[in-house]
Amino acid sequence: MRDVAVVGVGMTRFGELWEKSLRDLYVEAALSAIENSGVDRIDSMIIGCMTSGLFVGQEHLGSIMADYLGIKHLPASRVESACASGGLAFRHAFIEVASGMSDIVMAGGVEKMTDISGDGATYALATAADQEYEVFHGATFPGLYALIAVAHMEKYGTTRDMLAAVAVKNHDNGSMNPNAQYPFKITMDMVKSSVMVADPLRILDCSPITDGAAAVILTTVDIAKKLGKAYIKVTGSGHATDAIALHSRDDLTTIAAATAAADKALKMAGKTIKDIDFAEVHDCFTIAEIAVTESVGIFEPGKGGEAVLKGETALDGSFPINTSGGLKSKGHPVGATGVAQIVEVYKQLTGSAENGRQLKNNPKVGMAQNMGGSGGSSLVHILEVA
């Protein structure tokens, strides 16, 4: 396999973008990534998108996005793994460059979530759970993650304050991200007094419904050197699935797919979790960030909540988590999220994170962990300074 680099990134602002369509969003991010990287062509494109069919009645994204980018006959694929679709796009772009099939590949992600009416978004997102054994019976994602939260609290004594601290920390970081949907700070009291969604999760424990897109350019390290712009290396890629339905999991408090994906990615990179300087992780709900940081080995099982409360995952902590603001503050256009995580890791590793959220400790190795459904799939990537 050839050595692979990320040579440029782009993304739209995340938010309720009424004036922009699915294709507008994708093309904006894609052109931004092409310009940022300095490449004069792409050979292939992999698009992560969860469910544009349900959100806006449009499938066949490879065709429509290549068409609207104006790149005739471009091989363009759409991949889907629920909210991990972006991470999956990145992995397939990585494999395609590593294989020698293509030299310059764009990995993009997009979701247009605010055009659907009523409770349509809740139904569309629920297709990431087991339709026949969960959704049909009334379970949707806030409820499923609430079950995980209750189990975590029961088993480990995780507290309401620990959950709230995740949201407060991510809004602190997101307040410095010009692309964030909610670029403002919140307080512990605001989280704890916000409206209840699914006990114990309140609205400020939940990531929002978001429109947005992100794109990154992957190529060989050899080509990256010739481009003469900042680039980082992709040294590990891990992908794993788990039972889609919560009732089939061995343990509700662990995201086993994240553990398996992280183990594979770290092994491929020749690293352990102690070699990682910071991570973007999938905080679709506050409990998810805690469970994931434990599942990938950053903290011991049951110690993730305490670590947040102590500030260990803050920008100036021992292991910064979600410097971008995470899904919570930056927003969560589901198919774009995994790619936007790579955008943030690229920025941190190239020293270009905006508005004071650049890590001060000269980070060398970052991790991006993306997750589908209630943990039915996970993608983990390890990225390093060149």
Added chain:
Amino acid sequence: MRDVAVVGVGMTRFGELWEKSLRDLYVEAALSAIENSGVDRIDSMIIGCMTSGLFVGQEHLGSIMADYLGIKHLPASRVESACASGGLAFRHAFIEVASGMSDIVMAGGVEKMTDISGDGATYALATAADQEYEVFHGATFPGLYALIAVAHMEKYGTTRDMLAAVAVKNHDNGSMNPNAQYPFKITMDMVKSSVMVADPLRILDCSPITDGAAAVILTTVDIAKKLGKAYIKVTGSGHATDAIALHSRDDLTTIAAATAAADKALKMAGKTIKDIDFAEVHDCFTIAEIAVTESVGIFEPGKGGEAVLKGETALDGSFPINTSGGLKSKGHPVGATGVAQIVEVYKQLTGSAENGRQLKNNPKVGMAQNMGGSGGSSLVHILEVA
């Protein structure tokens, strides 16, 4: 890139399978392929499916199918390119094996189309066209292909009889396929007097709504040799897109994405179209088969219809097309179709096609051409006797 082989295939019967769900269908085909190939594991799985979100409210297919196959933590991806989703799954499985990322990869395809009520299937399929510029204004696929048919008739003098001959020939072949949805012969008069759908296309010019799944196992040629079972080589893979909307195409009578994909696949295989012995092509409508056989170079532009009428594409013709019965007779579960094409090419090249449809001329090289939408994307693969 490593040399890649197909070492085993499996598929369900195609049809209106009321008693089988999306996951039932996929798992049946997958287990059949695993058994047929003699592998004792798979390292990864790529699933082609167009729009299970709209058809049955289920996305996140990587997770649910790995789960129901009982393979813990399997990396499993879903890919989508409308009706070319199966061909796209095969391509990504090919790239993954060729890259060295995985040694044994399943490419599967599935669609459960008959559980949706009313005109839901027509709407779901229309998401492969341009939602904003075609579908919103009332265009669905029979109408779009009717435009192609009218243009072809105007430009080349293609006749009603030529279209009908495609359907009759494919039903002749499909009558010998035990997995076909419509395994019976039809006559020219039956096609020409069947109910009008979109002038000039009648119901017997159209492929049906189908439930079904197919799967194939890809591995390295080195591993294939050790398995000791029949295998074939994958020597060419081509993928291209084109404008998603008909009004943006240079020429309505040509499928430019198929031309571009075939050119790439043939170049990779070091072959010309004259080296190909037979092909499975995407006959979603009778006019599609004629346009595709011309677009990939089997016949000169405007000569495809005449060739069918003369029997050149029949089982005993000079260039047999759709020996399986094609989408018309075998059925068209959209995400599965591209993989089912590979199943047929594998059977023909290993001499195992059932019930008298085995080609007699000892074929050495086959082509599979899969198409999305009205030609917005196409996948072409070249497969050869080992």
